[in-house]
Amino acid sequence: MGQHAVFYYPYASLGADQSLLLKAAALYFDKLYILDPLKASWATIGPGKREGDLQLLESEGILQRIAPEDVLLRNDKIIGDAIERDLADPEFLKLCVGKETKRWTLALAKVPKAIRNDPKYQPRIRPCVT
Numbered sequence: 552m553g554q555h556a557v558f559y560y561p562y563a564s565l566g567a568d569q570s571l572l573l574k575a576a577a578l579y580f581d582k583l584y585i586l587d588p589l590k591a592s593w594a595t596i597g598p599g600k601r602e603g604d605l606q607l608l609e610s611e612g613i614l615q616r617i618a619p620e621d622v623l624l625r626n627d628k629i630i631g632d633a634i635e636r637d638l639a640d641p642e643f644l645k646l647c648v649g650k651e652t653k654r655w656t657l658a659l660a661k662v663p664k665a666i667r668n669d670p671k672y673q674p675r676i677r678p679c680v681t
Contacts, residue, residue, distance in 0.1 A: 554581045554582060555579065555580045555581050555582075556580055556581060556582040556583070556584065557576060557580050557582075557583055557584070558584040558585075558617070559573075559576075559583070559584065559585045559586065567601075569601075570601045570604050573585075573604060573605075573608070574604065577608055577613050577614070580613075581613070582613065582614075582615065583608060583613055583614045583615070584614075584615050584616075584617050585605070585614060585615075585616055585617065586616075586617055586619055586622065587616040587617060587618055587619065588605075590618055590619055590620070619661050622661075623661060623662075623663060627663045627664070627665075628663075630661075630662075630663055631663035631665050631666055634662070634663070634666055635666070638672075
């Protein structure tokens, strides 16, 4: 019988609802891969009180954390192209208008270096200060 696996990406927050989903997934899948919530969030999302759920699944060999920098290294060009297409798409930008009160944070480990260093994106990319 073949192995069934799933990769949870790009968000790695693990609240109560997500923890139940993760446990259910562990019943169905032989292997779970998750973007490491500690590396992917700069301590603003992360697993919090649910870290024990991850550790239990890791100790049983079911769950494996994937470093965001590894995903970015392998897919840098594809991710960068997708981000640039989104930021050049008037329909996407229209969806963002009026949403300034809701702030999204994204770990810079998930953003290709070419975009992080491009001056035209600098006003949009700001490090989180906690």
